[in-house]
Amino acid sequence: MLVLGIESSCDETGVALYDLEAGLIAQQLHTQMAMHAEYGGVVPELASRDHIRRVVPLTEACLKEAGKTLADIDAVAYTQGPGLGGALLVGASFANALAYSLKKPVIEVHHLEGHLLSPLLAESRPEFPFLALLVSGGHTQIMAVRGIGDYEILGETLDDAAGEAFDKTAKLLGLDYPGGPRLSQLAESGDPDRFTLPRPMLHSDNLDMSFSGLKTAVLTLTRQVEASEGEIGEQARMDICRAFQDAIVDVLVHKCLKAMKKAGMKRIVVAGGVGANKQLRAGLNAAAAKYRFAVFYPPMALCTDNGAMIAFAGAMRLKFAHGAGGFSVKPRWDLATLPKA
Ligand code: ATP
Ligand code: MG
Numbered sequence: 039m040l041v042l043g044i045e046s047s048c049d050e051t052g053v054a055l056y057d058l059e060a061g062l063i064a065q066q067l068h069t070q071m072a073m074h075a076e077y078g079g080v081v082p083e084l085a086s087r088d089h090i091r092r093v094v095p096l097t098e099a100c101l102k103e104a105g106k107t108l109a110d111i112d113a114v115a116y117t118q119g120p121g122l123g124g125a126l127l128v129g130a131s132f133a134n135a136l137a138y139s140l141k142k143p144v145i146e147v148h149h150l151e152g153h154l155l156s157p158l159l160a161e162s163r164p165e166f167p168f169l170a171l172l173v174s175g176g177h178t179q180i181m182a183v184r185g186i187g188d189y190e191i192l193g194e195t196l197d198d199a200a201g202e203a204f205d206k207t208a209k210l211l212g213l214d215y216p217g218g219p220r221l222s223q224l225a226e227s228g229d230p231d232r233f234t235l236p237r238p239m240l241h242s243d244n245l246d247m248s249f250s251g252l253k254t255a256v257l258t259l260t261r262q263v264e265a266s267e268g269e270i271g272e273q274a275r276m277d278i279c280r281a282f283q284d285a286i287v288d289v290l291v292h293k294c295l296k297a298m299k300k301a302g303m304k305r306i307v308v309a310g311g312v313g314a315n316k317q318l319r320a321g322l323n324a325a326a327a328k329y330r331f332a333v334f335y336p337p338m339a340l341c342t343d344n345g346a347m348i349a350f351a352g353a354m355r356l357k358f359a360h361g362a363g364g365f366s367v368k369p370r371w372d373l374a375t376l377p378k379a
């Protein structure tokens with residue numbers, strides 16, 4: 039069974055082919071990052087228009103890469119939500135039109151289930167059940183995952199997502215969009231002992247988190263440094279980045295440890311763009327060694343949005359495949375409402 043996966047929920051157009059026997063056989067990706075950089079964030083209308091331009095050539099390139107033709111496709115999976123309405127509609131209409139013309143079924147995929155299952159595309163794959171830390175641009179959740187579609191949310195951010203906190207903080211430090219990866223790169227050369235920022239909700243008796251206060255704390259710190267030193271110098275900026283990253287990683291690792299104990303899990307899976315963060319990986323790896331549990335990550339390139347995770351999630355949900363035709367998108371969609379596969 040060969041599943042074509044289409045991702046278009048935000049600013050990446052992703053297309054991939056996942057075969058139930060051979061695994062992931064091809065994937066193509068176009069990121070609109072450079073296009074949105076000029077505006078300091080994603081412009082929804084531009085995103086939709088760009089998906090329209092990219093989706094057909096990317097699909098052709100993907101088939102070519104795999105040495106397959108349209109006739110080889112058994113089902114078309116696409117991201118139905120959550121995400122930007124107009125952007126989602128491009129993938130949904132393309133997937134439905136293609137499947138309809140091929141007389142093949144479609145499968146709607148939840149974007150976060152795609153992220154959540156992406157560690158199963160790595161060489162070292164976790165078995166169920168596992169704890170999942172989903173840390174992306176729009177979400178930060180800790181979940182107990184007992185099977186495909188069996189997701190219990192144990193805790194989540196009450197305000198900004200971790201990736202959003204990275205991006206907003208980067209912006210106020212004057213870094214180019216998207217700032218998360220850049221901030222984390224600068225943090226590597228920062229002095230961990232120079233500044234300390236608060237760890238919001240570190241000791242709350244639940245598994246919820248809050249990151250919006252951190253950017254305000256960074257703003258206050260920046261003003262203090264400016265007051266004493268004038269312009270923020272290169273080193274001071276790196277030190278602030280380090281303090282910010284230390285705080286966020288500390289909270290995430292601490293909450294994960296607490297959740298592992300509470301849910302009685304032995305494995306943890308990290309998914310979403312912030313899962314690419316080296317310091318978060320180092321922190322979780324150290325905790326895993328100390329408390330004897332296993333940590334699993336998606337391949338680095340599959341941390342942020344891509345078509346591979348959508349093709350894979352679709353392949354895991356083949357039993358829900360149905361005839362193409364009338365369709366809708368779900369810009370808001372609660373992961374916990376998915377049926378078990
Ligand atoms: P969602 O999946 O919740 O709809 P999204 O698709 O925008 O949101 P992802 O593509 O999973 O999110 O991840 C993008 C986010 O990951 C951005 O906020 C980006 O700054 C962040 N990110 C990527 N790499 C790193 C890194 N190395 N360190 C910190 N943050 C990172
Ligand atoms: Mg993106």
Ligand code: FE
Nearest residue numbers: 153174342343
């Ligand atoms: Fe995403």
